[in-house]
Amino acid sequence: MNARRAALGQVVAAVPLAVWFAMPLVPIVLWAVAARWSWPAALPQRWGLTGWREAGAAGLPSAMARSTLLGLAVACLATPLGAMAGRALGWRLTRHSGAASLVLLAPIAIPPFAVATGLDTLVLRARLPGSLAVVLVLSVLALPYTTYILRAAYTATDPDLELQARMLGAAPRYVLRSVTIPVLRPALVTAAAMAFLVGWSDYVVTLVLGGGRLVTAPMLLASSASGTGNEPLVAAISVASILPLLAVVAGGVLVRRGRQGRRPAAARCRHEW
């Protein structure tokens, strides 16, 4: 009876929290499939995809392609650099870890708008392409996260693992590819996802340094959300900006669950051998 009451208490406490996290997403989901939803109706009066048609006409597909490329570029730069720094810090390969950590964490304490407006004139004078400057700045903003995640992963990994592989005759490159990277894979995936999100979500750095030419999904969303109330359009761009991310998160969870489900079978096989 006591256990049942405790379980009931958990659900009673969990429901308001689930509502807190889920509720803000409800209006964008409803508006994204609403053709007519006038006040004071609690639900749309007519369903339809007008917002998506307008978003398509406003260039949403190419903006999403640009956002994807930006996210991938930031992930491709910030993940390996974060992994290298994380290796040096996590395995204590340097005496200067304090100073290095301070530099690598500094971007957290410098507002992105300040970095972007500060660099804008320098980038123009140096004739650097705007999109390259955006990728470099966003990579620097992502580096604290990738470094921190991979430093923790290296700290949790025994350096002797590589030594043992080397003693068994494996070449350094082979050790990295077949021993270290597989062991660090979950942390590498998390770090790359964080870095991708920094690029995918950014608004202010792209706005200042992209010079209006790098039209990503957030740029499109900002211009439609700040304009006159075209709710279906705003909602369609919003949903398009989070649907791929949710798909990736859900896919990751399913893959992990699948692996966990398989593990007992594999363990059984080894046991029989």
Next chain:
Amino acid sequence: MTVPGAQRRGLALLAPAVVLTAVVTTAAVGSVLLTSLGLLPLFGPATASLQGFEAAAPDLRVASRESILIATASTAVALVVGLTAALLLLRLAPRRRWLGAPLAAVLPVPHLVGAAAMGLLLSGGGMLSRVFGVEQSTWPELVGGPWPVAVVAEFAWKESAFVAVVVLASTSAALPDLSYAARMLGAGARQRLLRVILPMAAPAAAAASLIVFLYTLGSYEVAWLLGRAYPEPLPVMAYRLYTSIDLAARPQAAATAVTAIGLSVIAAAATLPLIRRLGAAQ
């Protein structure tokens, strides 16, 4: 590490990340600082002066206050909700873990999308006013009104998920066992919460709160979309001055950015020792 050459290898591994970060941040902060002091004008001779700061001073005070208000309120709500969510998820039976799914869904949502969503939820004519059936004229001005309610709501919503995930990641391995041991030793629910669970979660919660505070202090788009025209927080003021047709406003924009950087650095320097102490106490 006693392997010869390890020190040099360590530096070589650090160099790309450290050099890139140092070059970008030094160039940006240096340029903002020089511009604010009139030493990096867009045209004409460079003359050192505090004019940028002086011209912006009255607005700088108001904007700093607004920024600190938004950051403090957002961080406080995010910490309380995020910590509660994390502790509840830790206690939930494995069968009920799906209750944590909304939390995982909020984490990757871009802040700009969150801002657009909060607008559609909280504005007059938004979803909540429909659900409660309140006329648009009598609905409180949550978006763009006298208090930055919608701005704080967006930050608190997004960042509470962040706090929850950070706390979960750092405590979920050891906490259940420790809590069980305390229970076996006769600790009641209240004692377990105050003596075991909260001290275990404190370092991660404090570090996450600092990150949330710094983020909300420097964030532009949420307050730009959901905030009022005056007073505006530092990032919105800086960008407005930066894009002003009047090029003489550039030093004022830079002075605003310098103020925001200064506040962030002070906040980080003031709280880092506390976070370190919490971590060491554990």
